[in-house]
């Protein structure tokens with residue numbers, strides 16, 4: 718891929734994608750980054766050998782793809798100085814909640830793809846939901862897939878509103894998982910294991926369970942039943958989870974994230 722890519726915002730998500738692109742052989746000279754925060758520019762220079770710009774300038778016109786990775790709250794401010802330079806490029810946004818109409822309005826570009834990645838992208842094991850506006854070509858879609866491939870897998874959705882569900886499920890999802898692991902670790906300590914033993918046992922169990930579910934033809938419900946001996950320990954734990962309404966609470970939590978994604982869209986996304 719010899720497209721020049723400009724990143725607007727060089728934080729966590731941008732760094733995950735930049736790291737993947739460089740590993741996949743993309744030339745550093747064909748990566749531009751606009752990053753106003755000096756310490757972050759220094760980090761990008763040290764980690765990737767890049768020379769980020771402190772502010773947008775005409776060099777952005779080299780970019781065939783502009784990747785938006787600032788916080789949604791800062792999008793309007795970040796887009797103003799970029800607007801004169803990016804109209805011809807394909808726009809790829811990873812910002813939660815900024816709708817594609819808002820991207821068209823702010824950049825005056827027509828070809829806009831929204832992506833919702835997640836933090837396992839940092840180790841190439843992310844999953845990103847993707848939505849393309851009708852003006853986006855098949856070649857544009859292929860380029861987006863190529864850019865995100867080093868960060869993990871991708872999944873296209875047909876309706877833009879579905880990205881709010883993707884955000885709630887897989888975008889924020891790693892945090893739900895860490896929350897459960899934290900609770901398992903706290904229980905380990907309560908039962909007299911060390912924090913490190915608890916961490917190892919909880920994480921290896923979760924990683925193994927996820928790998929098993931991914932490889933198996935059986936549903937997660939069937940796999941759960943296989944762990945659960947009649948009158949045994951798992952049954953005791955699952956009964957406690959059920960009595961505490963944990964399943965319903967998780968569903969409500971995911972819907973709360975979807976609602977927040979919609980609100981961000983209403984606030985910032987046009």
Ligand SMILES: NC(=O)C1=CN([C@@H]2O[C@H](COP(=O)(O)OP(=O)(O)OC[C@H]3O[C@@H](n4cnc5c(N)ncnc54)[C@H](OP(=O)(O)O)[C@@H]3O)[C@@H](O)[C@H]2O)C=CC1
Nearest residue numbers: 726727728729730751754786787788789795811812813834
């Ligand atoms: N973290 C996650 O799990 C996920 C995040 N996202 C989305 O990715 C986007 C980035 O998130 P994340 O990487 O975590 O955030 P970060 O805060 O790490 O990165 C954003 C970067 O943009 C910089 N920035 C601020 N203002 C401007 C500007 N005017 N022009 C250019 N750059 C600017 C920030 O600098 P400074 O620090 O000085 O403000 C910061 O370095 C968000 O929109 C988020 O919704 C999507 C999926 C998952």
Ligand SMILES: O=C(O)[C@@H]1CCC=N1
Nearest residue numbers: 813835884888889890
């Ligand atoms: O919390 C957030 O808003 C972002 C979007 C998905 C993950 N982090």
